[in-house]
Amino acid sequence: MSLPNDPKSVVNHDLIEDCFRESELGTEVDVTKLHGAILREMGEPSDGHEPIGLWVVGSFALLALFCGVYLGLYAGGFDSTNYFFTPGAGKPGGAGPVQVSPFDRGKKLYTANCVSCHQATGLGQAGQFPPLDGSEWVIGDAPNRLIAILLHGLNGNVTVKGEVYNGAMAAWESTFKDEDIAAILTYIRGAWSNKASPVPKEAVALMREKTKAQKGTPYTAAQLLAMPPDSEILKLGGGDAAPAGGDKAAAPKPK
Amino acid sequence: MNRMPLLLTGIFLTFFSAWLGLVAMPYIHLGRFKPQVDDVTREETPPPFSGEALQGATIYAANGCIYCHSQQVRPLEAGADLERGWGARRTVARDYMRDKVAYFGTSRTGPDLSNIGARQPSAEWHYQHLYQPQVVSKGSIMPAFKFLFEKRRISGQPSADAIKMQPPDEAEPGWEIVPTREGKQLVAYLLSLKRSTYPLPEAPEETPAK
Amino acid sequence: MAALAEAQPAKPSLADSIDPSTTESLKYKAERAAIDRSLRGPVLCFIGGAIFWLLLGSLFALIASIKMNVPGFLGDSAFLTFGRVRPAHLNAVGYGWGAQIAMAVGLWLMARLCRIEVRHGGLLYMAFGLFNAGVMIGILAILGGQGTSVEWLEFPTYAALVVFAGFALVAIWAVIMFRFRQPGHVYVSQWYILAAFFWFPWLYATANMVIFILPVQAAVQGPVNWWYGHNALGLFFTPIALATAYYMIPKVIGRPVHSYYLSILGFWSLAFFYSWNGMHHLIGGPFPAWLISASVVASIMMVVPVITTGINHHFTMVGHFNALRWSPTLRFTVFGAMCYTLSSLQGSSMAIRSVNQVTHFTHYTIGHAHLGLYGFFTMIMFGAIYYIVPRLVEWEWPSASLIRWHFWLSAIGVSAMFIVLSIGGLFQGFALEDPKISFLTSTNYANAFLWMRSISGIALTAAHIIFASSFALILLHAGVVRRRPTLLDRPA
Numbered sequence: 001m002s003l004p005n006d007p008k009s010v011v012n013h014d015l016i017e018d019c020f021r022e023s024e025l026g027t028e029v030d031v032t033k034l035h036g037a038i039l040r041e042m043g044e045p046s047d048g049h050e051p052i053g054l055w056v057v058g059s060f061a062l063l064a065l066f067c068g069v070y071l072g073l074y075a076g077g078f079d080s081t082n083y084f085f086t087p088g089a090g091k092p093g094g095a096g097p098v099q100v101s102p103f104d105r106g107k108k109l110y111t112a113n114c115v116s117c118h119q120a121t122g123l124g125q126a127g128q129f130p131p132l133d134g135s136e137w138v139i140g141d142a143p144n145r146l147i148a149i150l151l152h153g154l155n156g157n158v159t160v161k162g163e164v165y166n167g168a169m170a171a172w173e174s175t176f177k178d179e180d181i182a183a184i185l186t187y188i189r190g191a192w193s194n195k196a197s198p199v200p201k202e203a204v205a206l207m208r209e210k211t212k213a214q215k216g217t218p219y220t221a222a223q224l225l226a227m228p229p230d231s232e233i234l235k236l237g238g239g240d241a242a243p244a245g246g247d248k249a250a251a252p253k254p255k
Numbered sequence: 256m257n258r259m260p261l262l263l264t265g266i267f268l269t270f271f272s273a274w275l276g277l278v279a280m281p282y283i284h285l286g287r288f289k290p291q292v293d294d295v296t297r298e299e300t301p302p303p304f305s306g307e308a309l310q311g312a313t314i315y316a317a318n319g320c321i322y323c324h325s326q327q328v329r330p331l332e333a334g335a336d337l338e339r340g341w342g343a344r345r346t347v348a349r350d351y352m353r354d355k356v357a358y359f360g361t362s363r364t365g366p367d368l369s370n371i372g373a374r375q376p377s378a379e380w381h382y383q384h385l386y387q388p389q390v391v392s393k394g395s396i397m398p399a400f401k402f403l404f405e406k407r408r409i410s411g412q413p414s415a416d417a418i419k420m421q422p423p424d425e426a427e428p429g430w431e432i433v434p435t436r437e438g439k440q441l442v443a444y445l446l447s448l449k450r451s452t453y454p455l456p457e458a459p460e461e462t463p464a465k
Numbered sequence: 466m467a468a469l470a471e472a473q474p475a476k477p478s479l480a481d482s483i484d485p486s487t488t489e490s491l492k493y494k495a496e497r498a499a500i501d502r503s504l505r506g507p508v509l510c511f512i513g514g515a516i517f518w519l520l521l522g523s524l525f526a527l528i529a530s531i532k533m534n535v536p537g538f539l540g541d542s543a544f545l546t547f548g549r550v551r552p553a554h555l556n557a558v559g560y561g562w563g564a565q566i567a568m569a570v571g572l573w574l575m576a577r578l579c580r581i582e583v584r585h586g587g588l589l590y591m592a593f594g595l596f597n598a599g600v601m602i603g604i605l606a607i608l609g610g611q612g613t614s615v616e617w618l619e620f621p622t623y624a625a626l627v628v629f630a631g632f633a634l635v636a637i638w639a640v641i642m643f644r645f646r647q648p649g650h651v652y653v654s655q656w657y658i659l660a661a662f663f664w665f666p667w668l669y670a671t672a673n674m675v676i677f678i679l680p681v682q683a684a685v686q687g688p689v690n691w692w693y694g695h696n697a698l699g700l701f702f703t704p705i706a707l708a709t710a711y712y713m714i715p716k717v718i719g720r721p722v723h724s725y726y727l728s729i730l731g732f733w734s735l736a737f738f739y740s741w742n743g744m745h746h747l748i749g750g751p752f753p754a755w756l757i758s759a760s761v762v763a764s765i766m767m768v769v770p771v772i773t774t775g776i777n778h779h780f781t782m783v784g785h786f787n788a789l790r791w792s793p794t795l796r797f798t799v800f801g802a803m804c805y806t807l808s809s810l811q812g813s814s815m816a817i818r819s820v821n822q823v824t825h826f827t828h829y830t831i832g833h834a835h836l837g838l839y840g841f842f843t844m845i846m847f848g849a850i851y852y853i854v855p856r857l858v859e860w861e862w863p864s865a866s867l868i869r870w871h872f873w874l875s876a877i878g879v880s881a882m883f884i885v886l887s888i889g890g891l892f893q894g895f896a897l898e899d900p901k902i903s904f905l906t907s908t909n910y911a912n913a914f915l916w917m918r919s920i921s922g923i924a925l926t927a928a929h930i931i932f933a934s935s936f937a938l939i940l941l942h943a944g945v946v947r948r949r950p951t952l953l954d955r956p957a
Binding site: 071 | 497498501577578653654711715716717720721722723724725726727728753755756758759761762765766769772773781859861947948949950
């Protein structure tokens with residue numbers, strides 16, 4: 001087989017061309033008009049029929065096997081909510097709720113429900129709403145009283161940080177679950193300059209049970225002060241006041 | 256393979272399978288996200304963009320920021336993004352539900368911008384950086400975007416928007432450099448990029464080993 | 466025997482009796498000449514338009530590349546800011562040059578292989594006008610700040626619609642030609658061209674529809690964007706270039722393609738696996754694991770069509786490598802076919818997650834893109850132009866040394882660009898993956914290599930200017946009348 005561009009074959013093509021030019025055989029083709037490139041070009045490509053090597057097929061099959069295994073391992077179980085390749089990487093929680101710490105949850109609840117009186121700073125408003133920051137009622141070692149206030153409210157005069165306030169703290173008993181009240185208290189006991197321990201939701205549940213009788217009637221300060229620090233609540237973890245180094249805050253004493 | 260129907264059917268089916276898998280399936284699974292609503296504050300995450308920030312996204316597109324900056328944080332298993340502090344967690348599809356067009360990006364000639372609004376919260380920083388990147392980021396090869404600013408003669412009170420540059424970029428006495436509307440929109444967009452600053456259940460936070 | 470069907474004319478012609486080495490009749494030669502003439506105007510227009518965009522695209526590329534070295538270069542102009550010049554480059558060479566030359570070569574091959582003359586060629590001029598107007602509007606829109614910044618889909622919708630209309634006309638023409646082809650064997654090139662002209666409008670329409678016209682939530686746009694972006698290469702540029710290689714190699718050396726069975730395996734595995742590619746551009750991105758892994762696997766499986774096609778081409782060439790010395794078409798085509806194997810295998814390796822972790826987001830990917838679109842696709846298109854144009858204008862290329870310069874500048878330019886971007890990209894990638902190294906250091910590592918990239922870009926631009934001159938000269942019928950083809954070297 002000769003190459004199209006091979007000078008040897010060019011001779012042949014020239015010969016064809018010359019033959020046609022001189023002989024008028026009645027073909028409809030007027031070859032003299034054909035460009036040389038067309039005349040000398042090879043026929044349109046055709047197919048050979050060599051078989052496919054066995055090694056080729058074999059290696060492709062192996063590759064496909066590897067890919068199948070890969071998909072089984074790293075396709076996240078074909079679950080569209082799983083974004084991680086490595087099984088168990090990042091430990092996706094699936095559709096479950098986000099785990100937020102009680103403190104963060106408390107902060108949100110506080111922001112949504114408490115800041116209008118006690119302010120985001122926890123400093124309250126002079127003469128109107130008592131502060132929470134540094135308040136002996138908040139960080140003191142009688143969290144049972146704090147829980148009680150939140151559950152059922154507080155009416156009348158109350159002394160906080162040496163100032164007397166006269167107001168009405170709302171009852172939240174029917175609004176919040178134990179968990180939420182615990183979160184709020186954990187927040188206000190740990191926010192700003194406060195460094196008291198968190199309040200577990202079991203403590204709130206226990207207090208709710210113990211103060212059932214008070215439902216619907218806000219406490220007075222005197223009533224609360226008569227309430228001794230509850231050892232059961234303290235045992236649940238609500239009572240360890242300030243961590244080492246901080247002043248152990250005392251709960252307000254009855255006058 | 257000399258028959259047209261056979262050939263065409265094959266050409267159609269192979270492609271259709273991929274179309275189903277890579278267009279239709281993502282549409283079903285990733286095309287209808289709803290924001291996560293906080294049960295206390297009723298806050299929605301991801302938060303919606305402000306109108307100005309959405310305008311800024313088109314400025315981001317018009318000037319091709321995407322050709323150097325990505326907006327995706329890879330998980331620990333796929334890169335060092337978290338270790339570089341580009342986010343507290345990887346980004347997932349839902350983080351982009353508020354975008355009209357998401358600029359995921361394929362190049363990091365510049366750093367990732369998924370959380371640039373949290374990493375560089377100062378508008379002044381962004382203005383200075385856009386006006387002359389080398390001022391706040393020495394050695395950067397980012398081009399200056401001076402056409403997003405206007406240098407104008409101070410008439411009456413100096414503008415509150417005027418940016419403070421040091422020599423040699425400082426404006427001559429009696430002149431001031433103020434961002435144009437486009438410049439302000441772009442910075443509003445950049446400041447609103449806080450893609451993985453809030454939690455989502457499908458994207459747990461990962462802590463780098465070091 | 467199907468392979469011989471074409472070689473059996475209705476009646477033996479004089480040519481057969483005169484020259485025993487001539488295996489086909491003069492009638493076919495005349496038929497081919499008639500087909501070439503029917504396509505002369507439209508195809509030359511498309512080639513001319515493509516070369517125009519190639520030159521303009523090279524200019525944009527140079528500007529963008531120098532901006533990486535000297536950030537202040539042309540810095541005060543909004544039109545020429547890096548983020549606009551770079552997509553202008555991509556779209557000028559991707560659509561203006563790439564898609565347009567693919568249409569030109571695809572049309573010509575289809576007509577040749579279906580053995581029919583093109584009728585109503587006037588509509589193809591309309592397609593030419595629409596397509597180029599669309600690209601022009603699109604590029605101006607990008608420079609004017611209307612680009613979408615969705616990679617490979619930067620044209621705003623109004624430009625995309627015009628481009629699509631122009632393209633659709635050509636695609637319809639190709640399908641109609643196939644429908645009314647002369648009876649006989651359908652050659653492998655025809656499968657590829659038919660498929661490409663069928664797939665691309667679907668891809669382009671889906672992507673524009675989902676992202677811009679009836680936009681879906683942004684998270685879906687990522688997969689659709691990269692399904693389009695990768696398959697514009699895989700299911701349009703690649704099949705057209707493979708069809709060309711499958712045509713040119715056996716055509717120039719005058720022997721059948723090694724194996725029909727390998728052709729079949731190569732075609733269907735490409736159709737199936739390539740279409741599932743794309744998501745591996747998003748590894749680690751905000752998408753479900755299965756979506757990414759599906760593309761990773763499909764990308765690895767691309768080894769099948771690549772190796773198959775590689776074997777088929779190689780064994781067709783065996784024994785004829787000498788012809789590379791003198792045939793311009795063959796030299797460009799074989800260079801391109803080799804780059805196909807190389808860039809595809811590299812592409813498969815880049816889909817492996819541990820490799821991708823380093824190379825993703827770096828200049829390594831840019832190097833890979835140039836090896837594929839330039840080393841493979843563009844070089845094969847150059848080869849095809851060197852074959853087709855003399856037949857259309859009925860004149861031989863005026864200067865062999867211009868072709869020689871074109872080849873070496875292109876081949877060395879793209880190889881150098883690939884090498885420096887790969888090495889620079891690896892430096893950059895390893896630095897990015899080490900959080901102890903500052904981010905700025907990672908870009909600094911790449912900077913020295915980016916200077917070398919600019920130099921290789923100058924070589925490529927020079928090659929294109931030489932090529933364009935050569936094309937202008939042949940259109941003008943410059944030089945002496947040649948009775949022989951313009952060869953690169955005297956055959957041994």
